[in-house]
Structure formats: C-alpha cells, structure tokens
Amino acid sequence: MTRMSATRGLCMRTMMELDQSCSVLREYGSEQSLLSKPDGSSTFVQGDTSILAGVYGPAEVKVSKEIYDRATVEVLIQPKMGLPGVRERAREQCVRETCEAALLLTLHPRSSVTVVLQVIHDDGSLLSCCLNAACMALMDAGLPMSHLFCGVTCAISKEGQIIIDPTARQEKECRALLTFAIDSAECNVLISSTTGSFSVQELQQCIAISQKASEQIFQFYRDSVKRRYSKIQ
Amino acid sequence: MDTIHACFKEKIGEVLLPGDVFSFRLPESGDGSIKSEKIICGPGLRRNGEEVRVCKSGILRHKQPNMYWIDSQQRRYVPAKGESVIGIVTTKSGDVFKVDVGGSEQASLSYLAFEGATKRNRPNVQVGDLVYGQFTIANKDMEPELVCIDSCGRANGMGVFGADGLLFKVSLGLVRRLLAPQSEIIKDLEKIFPFELVVGMNGRVWVKAKTVQQTLIVTNLLETSENMTSQQRQTLFKRVAEGSL
Numbered sequence: 001m002t003r004m005s006a007t008r009g010l011c012m013r014t015m016m017e018l019d020q021s022c023s024v025l026r027e028y029g030s031e032q033s034l035l036s037k038p039d040g041s042s043t044f045v046q047g048d049t050s051i052l053a054g055v056y057g058p059a060e061v062k063v064s065k066e067i068y069d070r071a072t073v074e075v076l077i078q079p080k081m082g083l084p085g086v087r088e089r090a091r092e093q094c095v096r097e098t099c100e101a102a103l104l105l106t107l108h109p110r111s112s113v114t115v116v117l118q119v120i121h122d123d124g125s126l127l128s129c130c131l132n133a134a135c136m137a138l139m140d141a142g143l144p145m146s147h148l149f150c151g152v153t154c155a156i157s158k159e160g161q162i163i164i165d166p167t168a169r170q171e172k173e174c175r176a177l178l179t180f181a182i183d184s185a186e187c188n189v190l191i192s193s194t195t196g197s198f199s200v201q202e203l204q205q206c207i208a209i210s211q212k213a214s215e216q217i218f219q220f221y222r223d224s225v226k227r228r229y230s231k232i233q
Numbered sequence: 234m235d236t237i238h239a240c241f242k243e244k245i246g247e248v249l250l251p252g253d254v255f256s257f258r259l260p261e262s263g264d265g266s267i268k269s270e271k272i273i274c275g276p277g278l279r280r281n282g283e284e285v286r287v288c289k290s291g292i293l294r295h296k297q298p299n300m301y302w303i304d305s306q307q308r309r310y311v312p313a314k315g316e317s318v319i320g321i322v323t324t325k326s327g328d329v330f331k332v333d334v335g336g337s338e339q340a341s342l343s344y345l346a347f348e349g350a351t352k353r354n355r356p357n358v359q360v361g362d363l364v365y366g367q368f369t370i371a372n373k374d375m376e377p378e379l380v381c382i383d384s385c386g387r388a389n390g391m392g393v394f395g396a397d398g399l400l401f402k403v404s405l406g407l408v409r410r411l412l413a414p415q416s417e418i419i420k421d422l423e424k425i426f427p428f429e430l431v432v433g434m435n436g437r438v439w440v441k442a443k444t445v446q447q448t449l450i451v452t453n454l455l456e457t458s459e460n461m462t463s464q465q466r467q468t469l470f471k472r473v474a475e476g477s478l
Contacts, residue, residue, distance in 0.1 A: 033306070038308075039307065039308045039309040040307070040308070056309075057309065057337075058309065058311065058336075058337040059309070059337055060337055060338065061337075102251075104279075104288060107373060108311070108337065108373060109373055109374065110337070110338070111337035111338070112337075139250070139251065139290045140290075141307060141308070141309060142289050142290070142291075142305045142306070142307025142308075142309070143289075144251075144277075144279075144288040144289060145251035145252070145288055145289075146251070146252065146286065146288065147251060147252035148250060148251055148252050183252075184250075184251075184252045185252050185254075221250060222248070222250055225248055225250060225290050226248045228306075229248045229291065229292055229306070231460055231461060231462050232292065232304075232306070232406065
C-alpha cells in the first residue's frame with residue numbers, strides 16, 4: 001500500500017494565515033487493482049476513513065437506462081451496515097455528477113459505467129473520500145477522462161477556525177461543513193455540498209484552501225499510479 | 234528540432250495521467266509559410282485545438298517516425314477494427330450468431346463467415362463454443378461484427394476451437410505484451426514444456442498442455458507474470474522448470 005504523510009508539521013491554523021492552515025490533511029493512502037472481478041478498483045484511506053471502490057464499464061446497459069449518445073453513469077454507495085438510505089442517495093448523486101463531468105462519456109454511447117463504493121469505515125470526510133476512491137478506480141479502469149478530480153472537506157468550527165479533512169468528532173462539533181470536488185485541469189470547483197451556516201468570505205476561504213490541498217492529492221495520485229506501473233518496462 | 238516532437242519526446246516512457254496536456258504552437262517561420270508536421274495519436278491521446286490531451290493513465294510510448302500512444306493496463310475490452318479476439322457463442326438466431334467478446338455489446342457473426350460455408354453447408358457451431366475471429370466492423374455507434382475468414386476466404390487459424398483446454402482472462406496490457414513479436418514471457422515459458430496457446434486481444438487466453446496439471450501451471454504462471462519484473466519472472470520460471478515448485 002502506498003502511503004504518504006500529508007502532515008507537514010502542525011502549524012497555526014489562524015484565519016489570517018491562509019497559506020499555513022491549508023496543508024494539514026490527515027494521512028492518506030491508496031491501493032489500485034486489488035479486486036479481480038471489476039474492471040477497475042481502488043481503496044482510499046484518509047485517516048481512519050476508508051472506502052473500497054469498484055468500477056464496471058463500459059458494459060452492457062438496460063434498455064430503460066440507455067442514452068443514445070453517451071454512457072450512463074451509475075454510482076452505488078454501500079454503507080458499512082444496513083441498507084443504503086436517503087443520505088447515501090444524496091452522496092451518490094454528488095459523486096455521479098462529478099464523474100459525469102470528468103469522464104468523456106460520448107466515446108462510449110449506449111453503454112454503462114457503474115461505480116460501487118463500499119464504506120469500510122467512516123471517521124469524517126466521507127464524501128471527499130468517496131470522490132477520491134471513485135477517481136482512482138475510474139483511472140484504474142482506463143476509462144477516458146478529460147481531467148481528474150478530487151474531494152476535499154472543510155469544517156468551520158464554532159470559533160470560526162477552518163479545519164481541513166475533519167474527523168467525525170470534529171464534524172459533529174463544527175458550525176458548517178463544506179465538501180468540494182475539484183478538477184485537476186484548472187482547479188475549478190465541480191460540485192459543492194454544504195451544511196450549516198457560513199459567510200461568503202468563509203466560503204471563499206474554504207474554496208481557496210481546498211484548491212491548495214487538491215494539489216497534494218493530485219500529486220499523490222501521480223505517485224501511486226507511477227508505483228503501479230513501475231514493474232512494466 | 235521540431236516543436237511538436239520535442240514536447241512528446243521528453244516524456245516517452247513516463248507515466249502520464251488524464252488531464253496532462255501537450256501544448257504546442259504551430260511553428261510560424263519568418264517567410265510566413267507554415268511547416269507542416271504530422272503526428273499520429275493512438276489510444277489515450279486526444280487532440281483538442283492547439284493541444285493534445287492525455288485521457289488515460291499509463292506510459293507514453295513512441296514508434297518511429299511519428300506515432301505516440303498511451304500504454305495502459307485496463308481490463309475491459311473495447312472492440313477495434315482488425316483486432317483478433319476470442320469470443321463465446323451465446324445465441325444462434327437465424328443466420329447470425331451472437332458472440333460475447335467482453336465488450337459493451339455482443340458481436341454478430343454471420344454463419345457464412347466461415348471457411349467453406351455456403352447456404353447449404355452450414356458450419357457446425359454450438360452455443361458455448363469458442364471462436365477466434367477478427368472484427369470487420371467495430372465503432373462506437375454500431376454493433377461490432379466478427380468474421381472467421383480473411384479477405385481470401387481462408388480460415389487462417391480462425392474459426393471454432395478449444396475442445397478442451399482452459400480459458401481465462403488477463404489484463405489487456407499483458408495480452409499486448411504476449412502478442413508482441415519476440416515476446417520475452419512466451420520465450421521463457423516455452424522452455425518449461427510444450428503447450429498450445431491462443432491469445433485474443435480482448436484479454437482472453439486459452440491454454441492447452443499435455444496434462445491438466447501442466448495446463449494449470451501455464452495458466453498460473455501467465456497470471457502471476459502480470460505484476461513481475463523480468464528478473465522476478467525468470468527466477469520463478471526457472472524454479473518451476475526444475476520442479477521445485
């Protein structure tokens with residue numbers, strides 16, 4: 001498993017020092033092509049949050065879901081226990097829309113791309129971990145993509161402090177929780193999912209921090225793919 | 234030095250990710266004449282205006298004089314014209330067979346597309362049979378179409394095969410390595426014991442050796458050689474040949 005520490009020393013996370021506060025992601029790791037049946041698979045671990053992703057596609061599609069000029073994307077999130085509910089459906093939609101934006105779906109019309117995300121453990125920042133695992137699995141499946149994407153979660157605490165990649169406990173105590181999907185080409189925001197109340201200024205700050213953090217994650221993608229291809233001359 | 238080639242050349246053999254861009258300005262020489270340069274972009278590269286974008290993760294490869302493509306380790310097959318594949322016959326309906334080739338859609342195979350087949354003399358093909366065939370039609374908008382004859386009407390190795398033996402799936406990257414002329418994996422494997430091998434571009438491999446045990450050995454060696462360096466592979470094969478495994 002490739003694992004790389006993203007913690008570059010604990011620094012003062014004050015509101016003013018934006019540059020310093022951004023580089024504190026939890027430790028993250030990933031593994032690709034670990035399942036034998038799916039066309040692409042990956043795990044993504046952020047701190048104690050862990051997701052297993054499998055991608056099937058381009059595969060046959062039901063006639064009712066067939067789209068004549070592009071592939072149908074389906075995302076399924078399986079919770080750790082029990083059946084998927086409304087919360088999972090909301091996450092599924094976020095991940096699906098992000099995948100649709102990144103994939104070149106017109107190259108495989110009348111087919112389906114299915115992404116299955118199994119939650120192994122939830123310790124905060126679940127949606128961003130889902131996005132990262134999905135991106136890695138799509139890359140592993142070799143589906144044509146115009147750019148990569150990653151997810152970053154920010155929490156704003158009651159004191160107005162911005163915490164990046166929060167744990168479940170930090171999420172519970174915070175005033176607002178914001179998750180962004182960011183693309184690798186121009187660092188634009190693809191989707192945002194927010195809860196709680198925050199000011200416009202705080203939103204801008206969170207986006208800036210997430211964009212900064214995304215660079216680290218994209219570099220990590222590159223390193224882990226390099227490692228995967230290291231045995232092939 | 235020409236500009237387009239220069240920006241590709243420094244990346245040959247490197248791992249690239251989707252979203253990586255090769256941007257180039259069309260060279261403007263002083264007298265106003267545009268010097269035309271051509272490059273051929275293979276799988277994984279797409280032209281987008283004044284830039285070439287990478288759309289698959291993998292290693293950038295180059296072939297003289299001007300071909301570039303991305304070599305990726307994917308599992309799912311996407312039919313391409315002219316490629317030879319192993320298919321499984323799933324249904325017989327009228328004058329075509331439906332063949333599963335591992336793509337997003339089943340390919341059709343006419344009963345007349347076999348050597349010596351006429352309207353009177355139908356080929357003996359049953360559901361579940363393995364066929365080795367070539368794509369004559371394969372594009373994203375149409376149903377792929379297979380044939381088991383070449384342009385002269387000869388079988389040329391194609392047709393129904395595989396009375397016994399074992400069919401299994403490997404990644405498309407490994408298949409391309411096996412099919413490359415002078416493939417090292419095949420050369421190493423030949424030294425252990427004789428066997429028959431059919432490799433389809435769709436990731437399906439069929440093996441038959443003298444005994445079931447030998448068939449399974451070849452299968453396992455091929456599957457494990459996927460994630461090995463050539464040195465690791467050679468030591469493993471040597472141990473198998475000596476009979477210590």
